[in-house]
Amino acid sequence: MANAPALLSLNTKVQLEEWIHRWEKFLRHACKSCDSGRAPFPRVPWWDRELETRRKKTRALRARFMRCHHPSERLLRRQIYKRELARYKYLMKQKSRQCLLCGACSN
Secondary structure: OOOHHHHHOOOOHHHHHHHHHHHHHHHHHHHHHOOOOOOOOOOOOOOOHHHHHHHHHHHHHHHHHHHOOOHHHHHHHHHHHHHHHHHHHHHHHHHHHHHHHHOOOOO
16 A cells, blocks of 8 residues: 555644545545546537436336336336337427527527
8 A cells, every 4th residue: 555654654633634634635636637528418409408307207207117016007107108208209309300400509
């Protein structure tokens, strides 16, 4: 361990707290500089809050459908999920085509 000599040389509580503070600062900087590269939502000009909300709702319905084990309830949840998925896909196509055709996209 590279930090073992530094840790062994600490004699007081204040020195230990300063070392911990420097270590936390180093970790925060490392985490901040190491970007995951994942965008919060797809970076296309026609993507907006309405699509983001619809996506979250669709994924939540899918999760409920997948968790359900009772056959009759599962069938009902599947129908609800598929209906919402179709609406979400239709809205996505509609917005992308509208943006492509008119050329005036607004975020």
